[in-house]
Structure formats: structure tokens, C-alpha cells
Amino acid sequence: MTSVILKNVAKQIKIFIENMVYNGLDLATKENIRQIEFFLQNSSQVETYRLAISLRYLNVELKRFLQQNQAFSMDRYVFFLSNCWLLSRAFLSQDFVNKCEKQELLQILLGKISQNKILKSLKLRIVGIEKIFLEGSLFGIILYLVSLKGKTRSSIFKWSIMQIPKGNIDPETLLTLSISENKIKVLDLFYKDFYTSDLSFSEEEMLIEVFKKIPPCLISTQNDPFPVKMLEKYHYRAINLYNQIKKIELTPFDLPTRFLSYLLIKNIKIIDFYKEVDEGRNNRIPVYVFKISHDNNFPLFIRIQEKSFNQAIIAKLESFREKKVVLKILFGKLIIERGQLSILPLSVYNDTEDFICLSEKSSKPKEVSKVLYHKDQS
Amino acid sequence: MFDIVKSRINEILLKGIGNISAESYSEIINLRDRVYKMNLNLMGDLLERFIKVLRQLSQEKHNEEIKSEASITALKIISTARMFETVMNIEIIKKNLHPGVDS
Numbered sequence: 407m408t409s410v411i412l413k414n415v416a417k418q419i420k421i422f423i424e425n426m427v428y429n430g431l432d433l434a435t436k437e438n439i440r441q442i443e444f445f446l447q448n449s450s451q452v453e454t455y456r457l458a459i460s461l462r463y464l465n466v467e468l469k470r471f472l473q474q475n476q477a478f479s480m481d482r483y484v485f486f487l488s489n490c491w492l493l494s495r496a497f498l499s500q501d502f503v504n505k506c507e508k509q510e511l512l513q514i515l516l517g518k519i520s521q522n523k524i525l526k527s528l529k530l531r532i533v534g535i536e537k538i539f540l541e542g543s544l545f546g547i548i549l550y551l552v553s554l555k556g557k558t559r560s561s562i563f564k565w566s567i568m569q570i571p572k573g574n575i576d577p578e579t580l581l582t583l584s585i586s587e588n589k590i591k592v593l594d595l596f597y598k599d600f601y602t603s604d605l606s607f608s609e610e611e612m613l614i615e616v617f618k619k620i621p622p623c624l625i626s627t628q629n630d631p632f633p634v635k636m637l638e639k640y641h642y643r644a645i646n647l648y649n650q651i652k653k654i655e656l657t658p659f660d661l662p663t664r665f666l667s668y669l670l671i672k673n674i675k676i677i678d679f680y681k682e683v684d685e686g687r688n689n690r691i692p693v694y695v696f697k698i699s700h701d702n703n704f705p706l707f708i709r710i711q712e713k714s715f716n717q718a719i720i721a722k723l724e725s726f727r728e729k730k731v732v733l734k735i736l737f738g739k740l741i742i743e744r745g746q747l748s749i750l751p752l753s754v755y756n757d758t759e760d761f762i763c764l765s766e767k768s769s770k771p772k773e774v775s776k777v778l779y780h781k782d783q784s
Numbered sequence: 785m786f787d788i789v790k791s792r793i794n795e796i797l798l799k800g801i802g803n804i805s806a807e808s809y810s811e812i813i814n815l816r817d818r819v820y821k822m823n824l825n826l827m828g829d830l831l832e833r834f835i836k837v838l839r840q841l842s843q844e845k846h847n848e849e850i851k852s853e854a855s856i857t858a859l860k861i862i863s864t865a866r867m868f869e870t871v872m873n874i875e876i877i878k879k880n881l882h883p884g885v886d887s
Contacts, residue, residue, distance in 0.1 A: 424855035430800020480794045487797070488862045648881045651874060658863050660870045684787075705880050745876035 415448045416497035419457070423491040431471055431483070439468055454497070456517025460489040466543060477541035481690070485661075492658055525607045525614065529555040530563065530622075531599050531633050532592075534737055534752020535761040537577040537715050538568065545571040546580055549592065550668075550752050551614075552636045554599055560636050562668050564613050567592065576715050578764050586621030595622060597629040597759065632759045637737055640670040644704040647740070647747070662743065669740040669749055671700040676727035681712070696723050698749075700736075707748040709741070718765035719751065731756075785822065786869040789815060793862055801841070801854045809838060827868065830861045 422441060426434070442465045449458040464486040470478035496515050534550035546568035553561045567580050581592045601623045606615040616622060642650075650666060678697040684690040696708040708723060710716050726733065735755035741748045751762045792811060796804060816831035837854045844850055 424852055424859070427797060427855040427858050428801045428851050430796075430803060431798045432803075433800060480798065481790070484790070484794060484797060484862060485866075488859060488866065491859050492863055644881045648878060651878055651881070654874060656867065656870055656874070658867055660866070662866075662869060662873070664870075742873055742877060745873050747877055747880070 411448075412452045412454065412497050415445065415452055415454070416457075416494040419445050419449070419461070419490055420494040420498065423487055423494070426487065431468075434468060434472060436472065439465060439472070442468065453518070454493070454516050455519055456515060457490060457493045457497075459517065460486045460493065464490060475541075479690075489659055520608065520610055522606045522608050522615075525605045527601060527603045528553055528558065528563070528605065528614075529599060529601055529625075531630070531636075532595055532761075533562070533633065533637060533759075535578075535763055536739075536750065536752060537763050538566075539571070539577055539713065539715055541571070543570070544568050545575070545577045547577050547592075552633055554633060554636060560639050562612060563607075564611065565616060566613060576765070578715075581764075585616060590621045594624070596761075597632075598624055598626070599630045599633075600624045632735075632755050634670075634735060634755065637668075637670045637735075640668045640737070641672070641702070642667070642669060642740075643702050647704065651742075664742045666740045666742055666747075668737070670735065670737050671698075671702060671706070671749065672735055673701045674733040674736045674754075675699045675730065676708075676723060679724070679727060682709075694720050694723075696727070705747065707746050708751060709743065709746075709748045710750075716763070719763045722760075722762055723751075785819070785824070786865050786872065789819070789827065789861065789865045790869075793858060793865070796858060801838075801858060802845075802851070804838060809835075812838075824868070827861070827864055830857060830864055833857050834861060 422445065426438065442461055446458055446461045446465065449455075449461060464483070467478060467483040467486060469475075471483065493515060530551040531554055532549055533552045536548045536550070537546075538548060539545045546566065549565040549567070551563045551565060553559055553563060567585070569580065584591050602614075602616055602620075603623075604620050607613070647666070654664075676696050676698050680695055682693040682695050684692075692712040694708075694710045694712060696710075698706055698708060700706060710720055710723070712720070725731075733754050733756050736749065736751055737753050737755070738749040738751040741750055754760050754762050792808070792815060795808060799805075799808075812831060812835060816828055816835060819831060820828040834854070834857045837850060837857055840850050841847070841854055
């Protein structure tokens with residue numbers, strides 16, 4: 407029965423997408439938004455979460471287009487349009503849903519969500535921070551934490567602190583808000599090892615959720631040394647990366663930008679930079695590209711989009727280049743993009759650690775809370 | 785090259801297949817020729833198919849089957865361009881990494 411409903415939903419979506427392609431975006435109306443919302447409801451009901459997510463983002467882009475919002479991206483619109491079409495086609499293909507040998511593939515295409523587990527206890531240390539800003543939908547920070555003990559030793563966990571954007575707030579201001587009932591802030595956890603217990607944990611994404619009632623517990627009031635040893639396993643040489651890349655399984659759903667792994671590099675110098683402006687593509691945000699040298703000597707870049715909340719990191723990288731600073735350690739996310747390996751810096755270490763995306767601006771928690779949580783603020 | 789293919793398709797998706805201008809049509813023909821010259825035959829065949837359907841469409845504007853075929857071919861071009869781009873991305877990086885690999 408479910409497979410019949412799934413096929414009906416897929417058929418409607420496939421026809422809708424093909425009509426959108428034929429008629430063009432210029433003829434899109436609010437009615438199309440309503441149709442996508444209807445499909446979104448139906449696909450969630452038949453638990454095709456992957457399709458539902460693509461429909462949701464397609465809806466966001468279409469709304470942006472109709473509102474003439476500058477954040478509209480044609481590339482993103484085409485990406486999600488194509489994803490919805492490919493998924494619908496897959497669900498419609500003959501016998502696909504019923505064939506037992508394809509159950510695993512079916513689960514992947516449906517995007518089944520695994521249940522979170524509870525982790526009893528972890529000894530952690532913040533080793534990186536990333537700012538997130540998805541215009542009109544989400545903003546916040548992702549904390550990257552290395553496990554210092556036990557079976558998970560050296561594994562990187564993520565802790566995401568997200569909000570619906572309100573006002574003109576830099577994501578880093580969320581660091582000043584209390585995360586638990588005893589008023590502990592993320593900022594209080596900087597430079598220190600700490601314990602957390604009874605955490606909700608998604609194994610697939612290595613994502614933890616700290617419960618407000620059980621706050622993290624600091625081990626000492628003094629700063630602990632940066633845990634370079636725990637991150638050594640991410641100090642890959644070219645051959646390690648080559649072997650990792652060889653194993654990548656390509657699918658038609660791949661993003662043009664792909665996270666490969668975490669990476670630690672040493673003795674880093676920023677040797678050059680340029681601004682990449684893609685004139686042929688509408689609304690593509692310019693990117694600062696920094697060419698770097700490092701001890702393992704494979705070609706590596708730092709790519710940072712020219713967005714207001716990236717000003718701090720761009721300024722710091724510029725300053726390192728001008729002053730010819732040699733950074734001892736850089737820890738970040740290794741990304742594959744446009745035929746280049748690039749690293750998104752999460753922290754640098756030169757005697758002291760610096761979460762490089764953060765500015766030195768101070769913000770007042772009360773004012774931030776006021777903008778975020780009070781009604782009638784716009 | 786894939787940026788150019790994507791860029792052309794983006795234009796078509798904006799205006800709609802039913803409203804392709806003569807200029808866009810000749811750009812697609814040029815693109816097909818360039819793609820074939822680079823031996824990207826799968827993409828070349830799809831563009832060739834798309835050109836044929838557009839020609840049919842200009843004669844039978846209200847034929848629903850041809851309209852659907854045109855949309856499907858455009859969507860196949862998009863997915864193929866995406867796959868090609870990913871493969872090229874990976875291959876360029878592998879090539880760049882290889883000289884640094886210890887023997």
C-alpha cells in the first residue's frame with residue numbers, strides 16, 4: 407500500500423518538475439509554492455525524507471525568486487529541482503520498491519533517519535568553530551569537539567547551536583548565551599577540557615546534543631593545553647588523501663562541494679591570495695582564495711566566501727599573509743571543490759589557540775536575547 | 785566546460801523551454817559541437833537529442849509528448865553535467881595529489 411502511495415506521490419512530483427522546466431521560472435507563481443508544500447506533506451507522510459528535504463529547499467529557493475530576494479541562487483534551485491526529479495524517477499522505476507536486493511539502496515534514497523542514542527559520558531575539548539548562516543532559514547555555530555578519553559578517543563563530535571535568524575545578529579553572539587540552567591555559556595568551555603554526560607548522539611553525523619538540565623562539567627578553572635596529540639591522526643600525507651579519494655563512491659546526488667575529512671596541517675604559510683568572481687553565474691558570491699604552503703606539501707587552498715560574518719577570518723588570514731606569519735598548527739575541514747582541495751580553518755594554534763572565524767567584538771547577552779526571543783522585533 | 789553547459793541550462797530554466805530564443809538555440813548547437821570535439825559523447829548525444837526535440841517542438845507547439853520529452857532531456861543534461869563535474873573534480877585532485885605520493 408505504502409509503495410502505491412509512494413509511486414503516486416513520485417509521479418505527481420515528476421510531472422510538476424517537468425512542467426516547471428518547460429514553463430520556466432519566469433512563469434512561476436505562488437500556486438507553485440502551494441503545490442510544493444502539498445508534495446512536501448505527502449512525501450513526509452510516506453517517509454521519503456530525502457525527497458522532502460529537497461522539496462523544502464526547492465520551496466525556499468522558489469520563494470526567494472518570487473520575492474526577488476538577493477539570496478536566490480539559480481544553481482541551488484537547479485540542484486534541488488534535479489534532485490527531486492531524480493528521486494521521483496527512482497521511486498517510479500519498475501519493481502524498484504519491491505525488490506529485496508535493493509532494500510538497502512531504497513533506504514538510502516528514502517533517507518531513513520536513524521534513532522539517536524544516549525552517550526553516558528564524554529571527556530571533550532573544543533577544537534574548532536564554524537559559523538553558519540543560511541539566509542532566511544538558519545544561523546548559528548557548529549562546535550567541533552575532540553574526545554579525549556575512552557573508545558571514542560580522537561574522534562571529532564559536532565555540537566550544533568542554531569536559531570532562526572532574527573535581526574542582524576552575527577552567529578558568534580550565540581556563544582554568549584547560556585546553554586544550561588546553571589547559566590554556563592559556550593564561551594566558558596573555551597580552552598578547557600570538560601565532561602558531559604547523558605548526551606543525545608547521532609552516530610551517522612557524529613552530532614551530540616547537550617541537555618540543558620545536565621550541563622557540561624569543567625575539570626579545572628585553569629586553561630588546559632591544546633590537545634595536538636589527539637588531532638595527530640588527522641595529519642594526513644598526500645598518499646592517505648589519495649587513497650581516501652579513490653574510495654569515494656559517486657552518485658548523481660553529489661554536491662559540487664564535498665567534505666572529505668578533518669585535516670591537521672603544520673608550519674603553514676599563506677603565500678598568495680586572489681578573489682574569485684564568477685561573472686558568468688548570477689548571484690554567485692565572490693570567494694577569497696588563499697594559497698598556502700605546509701609541511702606535507704600537497705596543493706591546498708583556503709576558500710572563504712565574501713560574506714559579512716566572514717570578515718574576521720578574511721582579515722586574520724590577510725594579516726598572516728602580510729606579516730609572513732608561520733602558523734604551527736591549523737585544524738580544519740578538508741573540502742573538495744572545483745578541482746581543488748581546500749581546508750576550512752576551524753582553529754589555528756601558535757602557542758595559544760585561536761578560533762579563527764571569531765571576531766574580537768564583544769556582545770551583550772541581554773541584547774542578543776532581546777533580539778532573538780522577544781516578540782515584535784523585526 | 786560544465787560551467788558553460790550549466791549556465792546555458794540555467795538560462796533555459798529561467799525562460800522556459802517553450803520560450804527559447806533563436807540566439808539560445810544556436811548557442812546550444814555550438815555547445816554540442818564543442819562538447820563532441822572534447823569527446824564528451826554522452827553529453828554531446830544528449831544535447832543533440834535536445835536540439836532535435838526543440839526542432840520538433842517548433843513545429844508542434846501543443847504536442848504534450850514532445851513538451852515532456854524536451855523537459856526530460858533538459859533534466860538529463862543537468863544530471864549528466866553534475867555527474868561529469870563531480871568526476872572531473874575528483875580526477876583533477878587525484879592528479880594533483882599523485883606527484884606528491886611517496887613511491
